[in-house]
Amino acid sequence: xxxxxxxMMLLSIxxxxxxxxxxxxxxxxxxxxxxxxxxxxxxxxxxxxxxQQSQQTLTSLNNYRITPTESNLKLYEDANITLHxxxxxLSWLRNPNNEMQLDNFQNMIESQSEAMDLVVRFQKDxxxxxxxxxxxxxxxxxxxxxxxxxxxxxxxxxxxxxxYRIIIKRSNELFRMGFWTLALVSLLLLLFSFxxxxxxxxxxxxxxxxxxxxSRGNFQKPIEISNNDDMAFLARTLDNMRxxxxxxxxxxxxxxxxxxxxHKHKLMLKESELxxxxxxxxxxxxxxxxxxxxxxxxxxGADKTSELISSVAGMLRYNxxxxxxxxxxxxxxxxxxxxxxxQKARFDDRLRVVREIDEAALNIEVPILILQPLAENVFIYAxxxxxxxxxxxxxxxxxxxxxxxxxxxxxxGMSEEQIEKLLSxxxxxxxKGHSTGIGIRNVLHRLQLFxxxxxxxxxxxxxxxxxxxxLKLPRGNKR
Amino acid sequence: MKKSIFFSIIxxxxxxxxxxxxxxxxxxxxxxxxxxxxxPVMTTSKxxxxxxxxxxxxxxxxxxxxxxxxxxxxxxxxxxxxGVYRSNVEELIKQVDIAIASKVDGIIxxxxxxxxxxxxxxxxxxxxxxxxxxxxxxxxxxxxxYVGSDHYQEGIMMGRHIALKLNxxxxxxxxxxxxxxxxxxxxxxxxxxxxxxxPGIKLVTxxxxxxxxxxxxxxxxxxxxxxxxxxxxGLPTESGRSIIQxxxxxxxxxxxxxxxxxxSPQTMKLIQDRIVESGLSQHYEEMGKMSVxxxxxxxxxxxxxxxxxxxxxxxxxxxxxxxxxx
Numbered sequence: 001x002x003x004x005x006x007x008m009m010l011l012s013i014x015x016x017x018x019x020x021x022x023x024x025x026x027x028x029x030x031x032x033x034x035x036x037x038x039x040x041x042x043x044x045x046x047x048x049x050x051x052q053q054s055q056q057t058l059t060s061l062n063n064y065r066i067t068p069t070e071s072n073l074k075l076y077e078d079a080n081i082t083l084h085x086x087x088x089x090l091s092w093l094r095n096p097n098n099e100m101q102l103d104n105f106q107n108m109i110e111s112q113s114e115a116m117d118l119v120v121r122f123q124k125d126x127x128x129x130x131x132x133x134x135x136x137x138x139x140x141x142x143x144x145x146x147x148x149x150x151x152x153x154x155x156x157x158x159x160x161x162x163x164y165r166i167i168i169k170r171s172n173e174l175f176r177m178g179f180w181t182l183a184l185v186s187l188l189l190l191l192f193s194f195x196x197x198x199x200x201x202x203x204x205x206x207x208x209x210x211x212x213x214x215s216r217g218n219f220q221k222p223i224e225i226s227n228n229d230d231m232a233f234l235a236r237t238l239d240n241m242r243x244x245x246x247x248x249x250x251x252x253x254x255x256x257x258x259x260x261x262x263h264k265h266k267l268m269l270k271e272s273e274l275x276x277x278x279x280x281x282x283x284x285x286x287x288x289x290x291x292x293x294x295x296x297x298x299x300x301g302a303d304k305t306s307e308l309i310s311s312v313a314g315m316l317r318y319n320x321x322x323x324x325x326x327x328x329x330x331x332x333x334x335x336x337x338x339x340x341x342x343q344k345a346r347f348d349d350r351l352r353v354v355r356e357i358d359e360a361a362l363n364i365e366v367p368i369l370i371l372q373p374l375a376e377n378v379f380i381y382a383x384x385x386x387x388x389x390x391x392x393x394x395x396x397x398x399x400x401x402x403x404x405x406x407x408x409x410x411x412x413g414m415s416e417e418q419i420e421k422l423l424s425x426x427x428x429x430x431x432k433g434h435s436t437g438i439g440i441r442n443v444l445h446r447l448q449l450f451x452x453x454x455x456x457x458x459x460x461x462x463x464x465x466x467x468x469x470x471l472k473l474p475r476g477n478k479r
Numbered sequence: 480m481k482k483s484i485f486f487s488i489i490x491x492x493x494x495x496x497x498x499x500x501x502x503x504x505x506x507x508x509x510x511x512x513x514x515x516x517x518x519p520v521m522t523t524s525k526x527x528x529x530x531x532x533x534x535x536x537x538x539x540x541x542x543x544x545x546x547x548x549x550x551x552x553x554x555x556x557x558x559x560x561x562g563v564y565r566s567n568v569e570e571l572i573k574q575v576d577i578a579i580a581s582k583v584d585g586i587i588x589x590x591x592x593x594x595x596x597x598x599x600x601x602x603x604x605x606x607x608x609x610x611x612x613x614x615x616x617x618x619x620x621x622x623x624x625y626v627g628s629d630h631y632q633e634g635i636m637m638g639r640h641i642a643l644k645l646n647x648x649x650x651x652x653x654x655x656x657x658x659x660x661x662x663x664x665x666x667x668x669x670x671x672x673x674x675x676x677x678p679g680i681k682l683v684t685x686x687x688x689x690x691x692x693x694x695x696x697x698x699x700x701x702x703x704x705x706x707x708x709x710x711x712x713g714l715p716t717e718s719g720r721s722i723i724q725x726x727x728x729x730x731x732x733x734x735x736x737x738x739x740x741x742x743s744p745q746t747m748k749l750i751q752d753r754i755v756e757s758g759l760s761q762h763y764e765e766m767g768k769m770s771v772x773x774x775x776x777x778x779x780x781x782x783x784x785x786x787x788x789x790x791x792x793x794x795x796x797x798x799x800x801x802x803x804x805x
Contacts, residue, residue: 029506100559103527104581111580141580148577170506177502184499187492194485 004200004230011196018185029174033167043093043156050090050105051149053083054112054142061116065135068123076120080113097159098152105148112141203231210238219246265449269324272442287316308345311338321368329396329403329473330362332371336394339372343379350389361398364473367450373438374407374469382411382466390466401475408468414461422459440469447471527557528585528774529578530613530767533571535562538743539716539763543613546767547587554775559583566658568593575599579606585774586610590617590625592661609777613770614763615662616788623777625788626770628761630662633740633793634669637759640795641674641710641738644756648679649709652701652735654694654722655684656715663714666740670712683708694718698725710736710756717745719755742796750798757797766791 057079064072087109094102115138122130157164203225210223219242225235290313298306318335321327340353375392383390395406414422422440447456451474461467530547532540544560551558561578563570568591576599578586586603590596590612600610600620610620614627641651653670656663674680683705684690685697692700694715701708702725711722719739726735739746739758749755769789776782 025503100527100557103557104577104583107582108577108580111582140576144577144580173502173506177499177506180495180499180502184492184495187488187495191485191488191492194488 007196007199007229011192014192015189018188022181022185026174026178029170033170036163036167040160044153046086046089046093047149047152047156050083050086050109051146053079053086054109054145057083057112057116058139058142061119061135061138065119065123065131073120076116080116083109083113093152095159098155101148101152101155105145105152108141108145108148112138112145115141199227199229200231203227203229203235207231207235207238210235210242214238214242214245217249219243219249265445268442268445268449272438272446275438287313287320290316304345308342311341314338315342319369325368326365327368328362329364329366329405332366332368333357333362333394333396336371336375339375340392347383347389350386351383352389352391354391354393356393356395356397358397361396361403364403364475366473367446369438370443370447370471371405371407373440373443374471377440377469378407378409378411381414382409386411398475403473403475405471405473406468408466410466413463413465413467414459415463419459419461423457447473525555525557526584526775526778527559528587528771529559529561529581529583530770531571531574531578531586531588532560532562533566533589533591533615535560535564537716538745539614539741539761542763543767543770546764546769547771548767550768550771550775554771556584556771556775558771566591566660568596572596572599575603579603579608582606583608584778587613587770587774589613590615590620590622590661592617592619596620609774611770611773611777613766614761615660624773624785626773627766627788627791628793629788629790630665631669631672632790633759633761634666634671635673636669636793636795637666637712637738637740638670638673640757641712642677642680644736644738645680645709647677650681650683650705650707652698652705652708652711653682653684654697654701654711654713654715654718655690657691657693659691666714694721695725698722699729702726702729708735710738713737713739716741717743719746719749723749723754747796750796753798757795760794760796762791762793 057076060072060076060079064076087106090102090106115134119131119134119138122134206225207223210221213221223235223239223242225232227235290309294306294309294313297303297309315335315338318331318338340351344351344353371394375394378390378392383392390410391408393406393408395404395408397404397406423444424441444457448454453474456472458470458472459467460470528551530544532543534540540562547558547560561574563574571588571591572595575586575588579599579602586608588600588610590600596617597620600617600622603610604621604623610622612620612622612625612627615630616622616625616627618625645651651674653667655667670682674682683701685692685700686704689696689700694713698711698721701711713719713722719737722737736756737749737754738756739749742758742760746755746758750758769791773785773789777785
């Protein structure tokens with residue numbers, strides 16, 4: 001895996017190599033030019049040197065002529081040897097253009113040297129005349145030498161004219177090349193930097209976008225980075241984090257749903273308890289009074305009245321139980337019988353009751369007060385409004401898993417909307433004439449909570465023919 | 480958008496690369512040219528001679544140089560051309576001295592008949608350097624030989640020619656060089672000698688005041704003194720135009736004839752246009768050639784001794800045989 005660090009190192013090395021190459025080539029060029037310059041300078045210097053030494057030798061000879069001592073002679077001889085040395089060095093300057101001039105130059109030095117040697121010899125012989133003559137000659141030749149030096153130098157300039165021009169041109173070209181190289185390097189670096197920066201920033205941009213998505217709560221979009229460096233690692237880690245957070249989030253959501261349901265259940269229980277408490281206004285007093293009235297009626301021989309009052313008292317006692325207690329379905333059916341007795345007394349012939357009860361199914365445990373509200377519904381909506389009364393059919397059956405309770409009437413039926421309304425949460429205050437204050441919706445919810453199953457109640461209704469409410473109570477898995 | 484920028488950068492950098500490589504290539508190839516500098520040439524034992532002229536760049540000298548260069552090339556000699564301007568004898572002598580100091584193998588020089596010149600020529604000879612005079616002689620010196628036309632003979636030839644042209648009658652003005660020279664003297668002597676036999680012809684020169692004046696002043700002077708001058712002889716090379724100009728400015732139709740002692744291109748042009756009557760051809764190129772040959776002979780010790788002088792042919796040039804020679 002290439003890391004960002006290695007990429008940066010690569011870029012730096014690349015820059016370094018390019019710079020080094022440029023520097024090397026430039027300095028190689030410069031080195032060559034400098035060497036050429038040096039050569040030219042050396043040529044000039046050598047020419048000048050010859051001329052100067054010719055003068056110097058002459059001066060030392062003059063010293064010797066004026067004061068002919070051994071030390072002065074020695075000085076002159078040294079100067080002469082140096083002059084000879086320079087003369088042989090001059091051959092190095094030879095080229096086709098200055099060949100003859102250089103020959104002359106060297107010969108002149110030789111002539112001067114010869115003339116000067118003669119001066120020394122005549123000086124030793126004390127031949128003053130000849131000394132003066134030869135010295136003048138040597139001095140003249142020395143003058144010619146310096147003139148010829150000038151001529152040589154100007155010839156040199158002519159010979160190397162093209163060369164000098166080439167050097168000038170070359171320095172211009174070097175400048176131009178430098179410019180272009182700079183342009184090239186700049187562009188290359190731009191290119192490489194562009195690529196490099198892109199390879200670093202592109203993933204960062206992607207990561208930023210992904211992080212923004214995550215912060216918005218969108219955990220669905222996967223994070224993908226095709227790079228092969230630190231960024232890819234970062235991206236993978238972030239992707240894992242995204243998945244984990246998403247899972248946790250889902251879990252928390254389902255838990256919250258559960259909590260909500262539980263809370264609702266509790267609220268509902270409270271509500272029914274409140275309702276029942278409201279109806280408990282002096283329940284014992286009422287209950288005792290009713291019992292006492294039943295005895296009085298029995299003693300007065302009004303058996304029927306006594307029986308009715310006894311039913312009312314029994315129903316009342318049943319209804320006064322705690323709402324979260326459990327009863328068997330048999331108890332429910334018994335209380336329903338008491339209720340039906342009272343209603344029979346009220347509606348007389350208009351009420352017909354059909355019972356189709358499977359005794360074996362009556363041992364199932366159910367929440368309290370589920371049948372009575374259903375029956376009350378039948379009275380309120382089907383039997384009371386009808387002049388002819390109606391038939392209430394109670395069926396209790398069982399199959400493999402469920403106990404099925406059906407309450408059917410022969411009323412005018414309900415439309416779909418009415419059924420919806422009945423089952424929906426809205427309109428909670430509409431408990432029209434219920435003795436317990438408990439509506440069908442309350443029954444449904446309590447059943448759902450009790451069994452932990454949603455699908456418990458089914459209402460079938462045909463307008464003008466009747467309604468059938470079916471409860472499907474699971475046998476095995478009650479809570 | 481980004482892509483296009485990217486590709487354009489790539490394109491530009493490729494172009495820059497191409498230009499850089501190109502200039503690098505040119506620089507390196509230039510370099511190769513430079514390293515082949517004039518390499519030091521090793522000493523060759525070629526004979527080395529010098530031609531010293533009195534009038535550098537003149538027509539005469541150019542002709543001599545041409546001939547000498549050819550001859551030197553033939554003999555495998557190295558030859559140098561030195562010289563002074565306006566016949567500066569001091570400078571001339573100095574140059575000979577330099578040549579001696581330079582230990583050249585031979586000196587060819589336009590001679591001057593002057594003691595100091597003779598002295599320096601003698602010095603060269605003592606130093607073992609052969610000296611050959613060319614075109615003008617220095618008879619008193621120890622020169623090895625003289626190469627050139629016989630100026631006395633020139634005078635005679637021209638004198639006869641003029642006498643023929645003028646039918647032996649009339650005054651003739653002689654225009655001399657500003658610097659009196661042996662050549663002029665010899666020519667004038669020849670002229671006098673040739674015209675001696677024609678009593679009708681009178682040779683005149685400018686008066687003493689104007690003796691060394693430019694050609695046109697001399698012409699004026701002669702015309703002032705001798706208005707009936709029928710002809711002029713120009714000794715200085717290329718003085719023909721000045722002589723004719725002088726007549727024109729005096730609003731006289733040039734009814735005099737002009738004779739010249741040279742055949743330089745200017746003179747030849749004037750002869751062609753029939754403004755100048757005739758000139759004299761001296762065959763300078765051959766002079767140069769012959770002088771180099773003589774030095775070579777001396778160096779080779781071939782057919783010694785050399786003659787005292789070697790005369791080159793001379794011939795009259797006029798419009799009839801212009802551009803010709805002999």
